[in-house]
Amino acid sequence: MNKLAQKYLRPSQIPTKACHGCGIGMIENWLLQAIDELGFKQEDVIFGTGIGCVGRQTFATWGGDNFGATHGRALAVATGLKIAQPDKKYLIVVGDGDAAAIGTSHLIHAARRNLGVTVICEDNMGYESTGGQFSPTTPAGYVTNSSPYGMAEPSFDPCDVVKAAGATFVAETTATQWHQTVKIVKKALQNDGFSFVHVRFPCNENFGAYALGTRDTLKNLEWIWEHTQGRTVDGKETDFTWETGIKHDASNSRPEFSKILRDMNERVRTKMTEKGSGDGGH
Amino acid sequence: MAIIQTGVSEKLVAPWAEWAERYREGRRLLEAGTYALTEGAIAAGCRVFAGYPITPATDIAEYMSKRLPQVGGYYMQAEDELAGMHMCAGASLGGLKAMTATSGPGYTLMHDAYGWAITNEIPLVVVDAMRVGPISGITGAPGQGEFYVARYCSHGGNIETIVLSPNSVQESFWLTIDAFNLAERFRTVVTILTDQVISDMFEDLFLPRDYAELGGIVVPRRHNLTMPFYPLNSDAIDVPPNIVGKGTGICVSAYTHTEEGYDIEAMEAQWAQTYRLVNKIRHHREEILRYEAVGLEDAEVIAVAYGAASRTVKTGVLEARRRGVKAGFLRLISLWPFADELFERDARYLVCELNYDGQLVREVMRAAPDKRKVHFMGKSGELHTVAEVATALEGVARRGSIPELPYIWTEVR
Numbered sequence: 001m002n003k004l005a006q007k008y009l010r011p012s013q014i015p016t017k018a019c020h021g022c023g024i025g026m027i028e029n030w031l032l033q034a035i036d037e038l039g040f041k042q043e044d045v046i047f048g049t050g051i052g053c054v055g056r057q058t059f060a061t062w063g064g065d066n067f068g069a070t071h072g073r074a075l076a077v078a079t080g081l082k083i084a085q086p087d088k089k090y091l092i093v094v095g096d097g098d099a100a101a102i103g104t105s106h107l108i109h110a111a112r113r114n115l116g117v118t119v120i121c122e123d124n125m126g127y128e129s130t131g132g133q134f135s136p137t138t139p140a141g142y143v144t145n146s147s148p149y150g151m152a153e154p155s156f157d158p159c160d161v162v163k164a165a166g167a168t169f170v171a172e173t174t175a176t177q178w179h180q181t182v183k184i185v186k187k188a189l190q191n192d193g194f195s196f197v198h199v200r201f202p203c204n205e206n207f208g209a210y211a212l213g214t215r216d217t218l219k220n221l222e223w224i225w226e227h228t229q230g231r232t233v234d235g236k237e238t239d240f241t242w243e244t245g246i247k248h249d250a251s252n253s254r255p256e257f258s259k260i261l262r263d264m265n266e267r268v269r270t271k272m273t274e275k276g277s278g279d280g281g282h
Numbered sequence: 283m284a285i286i287q288t289g290v291s292e293k294l295v296a297p298w299a300e301w302a303e304r305y306r307e308g309r310r311l312l313e314a315g316t317y318a319l320t321e322g323a324i325a326a327g328c329r330v331f332a333g334y335p336i337t338p339a340t341d342i343a344e345y346m347s348k349r350l351p352q353v354g355g356y357y358m359q360a361e362d363e364l365a366g367m368h369m370c371a372g373a374s375l376g377g378l379k380a381m382t383a384t385s386g387p388g389y390t391l392m393h394d395a396y397g398w399a400i401t402n403e404i405p406l407v408v409v410d411a412m413r414v415g416p417i418s419g420i421t422g423a424p425g426q427g428e429f430y431v432a433r434y435c436s437h438g439g440n441i442e443t444i445v446l447s448p449n450s451v452q453e454s455f456w457l458t459i460d461a462f463n464l465a466e467r468f469r470t471v472v473t474i475l476t477d478q479v480i481s482d483m484f485e486d487l488f489l490p491r492d493y494a495e496l497g498g499i500v501v502p503r504r505h506n507l508t509m510p511f512y513p514l515n516s517d518a519i520d521v522p523p524n525i526v527g528k529g530t531g532i533c534v535s536a537y538t539h540t541e542e543g544y545d546i547e548a549m550e551a552q553w554a555q556t557y558r559l560v561n562k563i564r565h566h567r568e569e570i571l572r573y574e575a576v577g578l579e580d581a582e583v584i585a586v587a588y589g590a591a592s593r594t595v596k597t598g599v600l601e602a603r604r605r606g607v608k609a610g611f612l613r614l615i616s617l618w619p620f621a622d623e624l625f626e627r628d629a630r631y632l633v634c635e636l637n638y639d640g641q642l643v644r645e646v647m648r649a650a651p652d653k654r655k656v657h658f659m660g661k662s663g664e665l666h667t668v669a670e671v672a673t674a675l676e677g678v679a680r681r682g683s684i685p686e687l688p689y690i691w692t693e694v695r
Contacts, residue, residue: 010531012544013544042529043529046526046527049535051536056545059533059535059537059545060533060535060542060543060544060545063531064529064531065526065527065528065529065530065531065532065533066532066533066534066535066543067375067526067533067534067535068533068534068535068536068537068545069368069398069535069536070368070394070395070397070398070536071536073364073365073368073394073395073398076360076364076365076366076368076369076372077368077369077371077372077375078372079332079358079365079368079369079372080330080332080358080368080369080370080371080372080373080374080375080376080380081372081373081375081376081526081527082372082376083330083356083358083369083372083373083376083378084330084372084373084374084375084376084377084378084527085376085377085526085527088527105361105362105365106361106365108361109360109361109365261356261357261358264351265351265354265355265356268351268352269351269352269354272352
């Protein structure tokens, strides 16, 4: 076990049941590096997850308090928790199904409220734990087990969605960009507001096998890397390009949601005291 | 047993029978059921409400948005009912008592969160103000269509649930405090199944002078800071709820769990979890049983109802007695777990409810000694009239059947 895992994770819960070559463990290691470099302790961070590959593989690995919500609802649970426990850092680690499909409305409204959480959307571009069906982030035209003739729907970029909704920190990165990812996650965690980090990673068993025709981890990583550069390793133009890096940084520019509510309570109660009815009576 | 004007015995088995005696200093108001529910929640220590507007539960949200900031609580308007109940579950996990309120269409959306909160033993109160359905139905008319839905409020089985139903504005206040107490003691979701009539109507409401003086009846929130977080194969109640955010290392999830809260795929763990979720409620049924009974000692036919329907049914029973029918009245306040023990008498039962499909009647048929003596009197969208109930009771007592009445359905099969 590496030193970061020893410091922050639960020995009994790792290694996880992730498939060979899965990027989830690697990304979690980078999250730990960011947490460590910021000097956070186990008890400073509440770790929330959803359902699917990302939920199943990361839930209960964190040494501190953990929750794994129903599918897509991690942000709704986190909203209630943040009200009750406002001083904690929240790392909400979810997949593309959670963030970009079943739970998108919660994502949008958490961004709108500027809820003080950091969402790490670990995107393997499909529903891989159910056997590899396309999701809203699967590139259009690609073959999956539910798009045997190529995905017919257009995909969307969840970063655009949360930015439009009012997120105060938005970044995109991939499992091929270690230093960039650590840097981005550190910035995300320093925003007292809604931070969204989109991290693409390869699924070798399903997306790799069916969309890309290989279960070779390095080849699948290489395919992702090529699409961040817009060029294949042989110098050809790729079919599309992912712009990675920080996409929007308005960190700490507007009040965090639980603080808005606390401040309102303060105003209401001060007014009541001035009026001489500070007992909270009906 | 108290004796009312008609010389009939009357009995109320509910904690507030005593609470109302204990707290006599306060204010008398003319207020709505939604107001009483809100004040009951505030009095019980509820500090978070997250919900989505829906008739006829909207007023609870509006009252909460005004009252919660005054007592240091938080009102959140969710993007949908799914989010609303999950937010409440999150807040309760973080250590604050929480409640949401809705009506049928929103209630079905909450089932996702129900299963999560029940399995993770998160204390919560959910109000469902029923209206006639299915779906949106008629938003301003009462219904009783969620009798079974409230029992089976999650998929997957392997749970028991606690459901209470008030029938007056005053009772809505006390019953809400009671619901919060049961939620804390049983570490589960308690559903208040009210309806459009009881929510919207205005009645006399007594509110105790100072809620801080209710310490003797309000179960405070406690925090479990040590393992086991989920006592498996245990039916213990009064176990302090778990808390996220105190660094205990608690794990809460949607999966079948171990004592630590780790996800596990082993049948022994599944059985141990089920034993806990089912038997902590089944083995303490006497702690949950609440009902009202009138004239049962000599009754040959017993009218059974709950919620709004019980108001005209009770008067109908008294009217039938004036007509010489040996009629009794049984109002269920705790709907689930179902009070089988109240139906052991080999009498005739007339089950009055606000739906045409027949829900409560099916449970009475199951619990009663002779299901052929269980009669159904369904009405949809509006209350039974006193005359209808009295006539039906006369028919059942004298001829063994309900006479044909317009707008009354009697078929269950």
